[in-house]
Amino acid sequence: MAFDIKMIREVYARLDNRLSDARKIVGKPLTLTEKILYSHLDSGIPEKAYSRGADYVDFRPDRVAMQDATAQMALLQFMQAGKKKAAVPSTVHADHLIQAKVQAETDMGVAKTTNHEVYEFLGSVTNKYGIGFWKPGAGIIHQVVFENYAFPGGMMIGTDSHTVNAGGLGMVAIGVGGADAVDVMADMPWELKFPKLIGIKLIGKLNGWTAPKDIILKVAGILTVKGGTGAIIEYFGEGAESLSATGKGTICNMGAEVGATTSTFGYDKSIENYLRATGRDDVADAANEVSGNLTGDPEVYAEPEKYFDQVIEVNLDELEPYLNGPFTPDRATPVSKMKDEAKKNGWPLKVEVGLIGSCTNSSYEDISRAASIAKQAKDKNLGVKAGFTITPGSEQVRYTIERDGFIEIFKQIGGKVFANACGPCIGMWDREGAEKKEKNTIVHSFNRNFAKRADGNPNTYAFVASPEMVTALAIAGDLGFNPLKDKLLNENGEEVMLEEPKGWELPPNGFEVDDPGYQAPADDASGIEINISPDSERLQVLSPFEPWDGKNIKGAKLLIKAFGKCTTDHISMAGPWLRYRGHLDNISNNMLIGAVNAFNKETNTVKNQLSGEYGEVPATQRAYKEAGIPTIIVGDQNYGEGSSREHAAMEPRHLGVKAVLVKSFARIHETNLKKQGMLAITFDKPEDYNKIQENDTIDITGLDKFEPGKQLTIVLHHVDGPDETFKVNHTYNENQIEWFKAGSALNLIRSQNK
Numbered sequence: 001m002a003f004d005i006k007m008i009r010e011v012y013a014r015l016d017n018r019l020s021d022a023r024k025i026v027g028k029p030l031t032l033t034e035k036i037l038y039s040h041l042d043s044g045i046p047e048k049a050y051s052r053g054a055d056y057v058d059f060r061p062d063r064v065a066m067q068d069a070t071a072q073m074a075l076l077q078f079m080q081a082g083k084k085k086a087a088v089p090s091t092v093h094a095d096h097l098i099q100a101k102v103q104a105e106t107d108m109g110v111a112k113t114t115n116h117e118v119y120e121f122l123g124s125v126t127n128k129y130g131i132g133f134w135k136p137g138a139g140i141i142h143q144v145v146f147e148n149y150a151f152p153g154g155m156m157i158g159t160d161s162h163t164v165n166a167g168g169l170g171m172v173a174i175g176v177g178g179a180d181a182v183d184v185m186a187d188m189p190w191e192l193k194f195p196k197l198i199g200i201k202l203i204g205k206l207n208g209w210t211a212p213k214d215i216i217l218k219v220a221g222i223l224t225v226k227g228g229t230g231a232i233i234e235y236f237g238e239g240a241e242s243l244s245a246t247g248k249g250t251i252c253n254m255g256a257e258v259g260a261t262t263s264t265f266g267y268d269k270s271i272e273n274y275l276r277a278t279g280r281d282d283v284a285d286a287a288n289e290v291s292g293n294l295t296g297d298p299e300v301y302a303e304p305e306k307y308f309d310q311v312i313e314v315n316l317d318e319l320e321p322y323l324n325g326p327f328t329p330d331r332a333t334p335v336s337k338m339k340d341e342a343k344k345n346g347w348p349l350k351v352e353v354g355l356i357g358s359c360t361n362s363s364y365e366d367i368s369r370a371a372s373i374a375k376q377a378k379d380k381n382l383g384v385k386a387g388f389t390i391t392p393g394s395e396q397v398r399y400t401i402e403r404d405g406f407i408e409i410f411k412q413i414g415g416k417v418f419a420n421a422c423g424p425c426i427g428m429w430d431r432e433g434a435e436k437k438e439k440n441t442i443v444h445s446f447n448r449n450f451a452k453r454a455d456g457n458p459n460t461y462a463f464v465a466s467p468e469m470v471t472a473l474a475i476a477g478d479l480g481f482n483p484l485k486d487k488l489l490n491e492n493g494e495e496v497m498l499e500e501p502k503g504w505e506l507p508p509n510g511f512e513v514d515d516p517g518y519q520a521p522a523d524d525a526s527g528i529e530i531n532i533s534p535d536s537e538r539l540q541v542l543s544p545f546e547p548w549d550g551k552n553i554k555g556a557k558l559l560i561k562a563f564g565k566c567t568t569d570h571i572s573m574a575g576p577w578l579r580y581r582g583h584l585d586n587i588s589n590n591m592l593i594g595a596v597n598a599f600n601k602e603t604n605t606v607k608n609q610l611s612g613e614y615g616e617v618p619a620t621q622r623a624y625k626e627a628g629i630p631t632i633i634v635g636d637q638n639y640g641e642g643s644s645r646e647h648a649a650m651e652p653r654h655l656g657v658k659a660v661l662v663k664s665f666a667r668i669h670e671t672n673l674k675k676q677g678m679l680a681i682t683f684d685k686p687e688d689y690n691k692i693q694e695n696d697t698i699d700i701t702g703l704d705k706f707e708p709g710k711q712l713t714i715v716l717h718h719v720d721g722p723d724e725t726f727k728v729n730h731t732y733n734e735n736q737i738e739w740f741k742a743g744s745a746l747n748l749i750r751s752q753n754k
């Protein structure tokens, strides 16, 4: 039986009524996205046809998922909300804190010791609040959710940006910060700006070397890292139906890389087959009864231009395999053009390591296709030129691929199997020699390739590709290798070609697992106590942020003007810093250390206006805090792109920064700032960014009349030259202004619970 089948049946039972109400109000056929959103309204019945990209709407998601690196902060906040149990089915997954160094068993042993305190904390908090716990080694959050919890037509939120992966099973699954998870677990509605809709029509069928990954790599090239902001992407068409459910998952997973709120696919045969293969006949049977409500209306797919804000068509018959990178996931190059492109740009052609797996690409299909390439290396006597690693997404996948002989094949070509965890994808890769900072190339089947992300080396050029392509490039050891055309020289001096990959959508002998690694919560939690030692360096009880003092911000100093790309990895780096994710003061020592200072183009060196000296960002901010001087952060486009980690918002708040002023925000980060009581504002005229100077003192006025839709004013007092004044925008609605006034959304919840 599937987890929470009762809840799933309830969702399906109310669909007909809710959708007929929605149809009446919207007055036209509905996309799948609208069906899911309108059937999860907090108000039950829609008050009106919501305006896409404008109206804030309250929803009631069906479930919550959290991973260990964000769950610590989410649960530390939940503990303050004064609730006895999580209001909806929720789970925590221990996946981000396991370092990849030697191989799975050794690394797991080390992780259990080093993270003991955090695992104990998560194990007992989940137990106390009725939350399921997937122990270290069970797998990566999104893969485990896909295998166990995701269901067509459902709505979930998760404290990780790749929660969107569950769209592959026809959900609306959205990545959020921990404070949003607290709302839902505390039985409060969850608010989202009603998204715009992008329709992607897939025609034709994948063939040869192309994989589902190539669809999203191409889409990333079209939409860029911010093209999906504020939108939900809905895939449809014969090409969509021809994809496996896990292939759909890969595509939805990387929707995060174009900034989309989420992506989804209509319920079809491949989704049904996957549900049945993963032991969920009950969900498939229930879905079959309401299948018309679990996909878009036929009129929508017949004339998509009428119903979506933007429509993109991708022809799978003509699609080529892609390699995206370096340093950004939207720089898309077809494999056939890579050799020239790399030479032109000076990207190192020699591939040092190929890494497959992760939450994005570790399905049975992915692994079996990659193994079919690896096997040829052995059969054709090809020496493997690069290192090769595999990080399985879950214990169920790992167990099954081991049983079916794929792990053995990878080992025969020198492959190393890491633990079922994030590992190299999130900088938890103790890569030998990385500290030498040598310029080098790696290829991986993960989703993100921001600078320093995998191994901490800023000179590692990382390219994203499908697992089968990564395997081929690792064998060739050459970024310019095009397996569709190029030959390789084998150890006998003969020229050979790699044949196209072959695999199975689902395991012919079924999935199998010995111990999936799940801990169900206690029925009676009354005796469970949570102890956090005041001396702990990894966990810290939170103290509430100060409420707003009712005044405009006067005399603030500029902490940093960030130049160019400033992702959450730049604001609050992962890798070695993951160990402090439960300790706000300690993790604040990484605040903005990766951001480039616009004035000297260096990282982690900003001017302290009090002493006139240059120092590290966190230390400089602590000095301002100590002196009681407010500060502001200035940034560029799509500020806070990437992760859902709310540490990127809590750290500046904790250290006394008053406002973040940027050209534009990534969605999750903007919400995180608002939830933590920070002022998040944008330049009305992006070119005003150029007016900010290093020695500026800054006022923000209009806060005393803070209202939705009303601009605020910035006054820059330059040390040399007259003052300059300009307008800035904000997107706070009334409720969010209350968070700001209370000092944080949590302060408001707590006051309402008193």
Ligand code: MIC
Binding pocket: 069, 070, 096, 159, 160, 161, 162, 175, 426, 448, 574, 642, 643, 644, 645
């Ligand atoms: C990521 O892929 O960047 C992460 C690590 O999974 C993050 C979450 C985190 O920072 O803990 C995400 O994508 O939200």
Ligand code: SF4
Binding pocket: 096, 140, 141, 142, 160, 162, 358, 359, 360, 421, 422, 425, 426, 446, 447, 448
């Ligand atoms: Fe983990 Fe990487 Fe997936 Fe994030 S993207 S959940 S770090 S495997």
